[in-house]
Amino acid sequence: MKADLHSFESLAALDGEGVRYAVFFTGCPLRCACCHNPDTWHPSGREYESEELARKLRRYRPYFRNGGGITFSGGEPLLHAAYINEVAALLRDDGIGYALDTSGAVPLTDAVRQAVDGADLVLLDLKYPNAKQYADYTKGDFDVFCRFADYLSETRKRVWYRTVIIPGVNDSEEALDGYLSLLSRWNRPEKYELLAFHTMGFYKYEKLGMENPLRDTPPMDAVRLQELQAYLDRRLA
Numbered sequence: 001m002k003a004d005l006h007s008f009e010s011l012a013a014l015d016g017e018g019v020r021y022a023v024f025f026t027g028c029p030l031r032c033a034c035c036h037n038p039d040t041w042h043p044s045g046r047e048y049e050s051e052e053l054a055r056k057l058r059r060y061r062p063y064f065r066n067g068g069g070i071t072f073s074g075g076e077p078l079l080h081a082a083y084i085n086e087v088a089a090l091l092r093d094d095g096i097g098y099a100l101d102t103s104g105a106v107p108l109t110d111a112v113r114q115a116v117d118g119a120d121l122v123l124l125d126l127k128y129p130n131a132k133q134y135a136d137y138t139k140g141d142f143d144v145f146c147r148f149a150d151y152l153s154e155t156r157k158r159v160w161y162r163t164v165i166i167p168g169v170n171d172s173e174e175a176l177d178g179y180l181s182l183l184s185r186w187n188r189p190e191k192y193e194l195l196a197f198h199t200m201g202f203y204k205y206e207k208l209g210m211e212n213p214l215r216d217t218p219p220m221d222a223v224r225l226q227e228l229q230a231y232l233d234r235r236l237a
């Protein structure tokens with residue numbers, strides 16, 4: 001089986017535990033207004049056979065001590081769930097595990113469930129806490145996301161939530177209360193991290209001739225982000 005891969009990032013320390021090797025797939029159904037990687041939305045990379053990718057990933061095995069491993073990211077990696085399952089099977093005997101960095105905006109097919117079940121950890125983007133904002137700022141279906149998160153909770157998956165904080169959209173304690181209220185229907189996450197909206201990907205919209213819905217939005221202030229993270233941590237303590 002083949003998949004179109006956008007890029008790789010070796011020794012990425014942020015996308016899961018330990019030292020990671022991140023694989024970025026192309027294709028994403030969500031079209032977030034805040035996306036800083038619109039160049040991943042369509043196939044644009046290079047196709048890899050699953051065996052070829054597994055061979056490449058095996059080379060990084062010495063770095064995966066202390067809980068490290070592969071992180072499948074994107075784009076939306078779970079659009080390629082069957083492919084991930086194939087690669088994971090090829091790497092299983094080598095003891096190489098993987099994390100999924102996903103928006104959860106995918107239906108729960110058998111292949112998606114298998115990919116989730118096989119993951120050591122799921123990094124889940126909690127985009128917006130209600131159907132209205134989800135529709136205003138993405139092209140996804142809030143119910144699809146909720147069913148995905150329900151499944152993670154039912155299967156007691158290890159989950160780290162992440163939310164991008166955007167000035168004027170969700171940069172307030174009241175907004176965080178909305179996220180916390182949604183979160184209360186699921187198991188407590190191991191971690192919930194707020195990420196700053198930034199403008200470093202703006203040039204990609206221009207280069208691709210795409211409209212950037214948040215072109216007039218400034219980057220998120222780092223100090224304010226810390227305050228919001230502290231508020232969230234207090235509420236989750």
Ligand code: SF4
Pocket residue numbers: 028029030031032034035036037038040074075076103
């Ligand atoms: S889920 Fe990620 S890649 Fe897809 S549009 Fe949103 S931010 Fe971009």
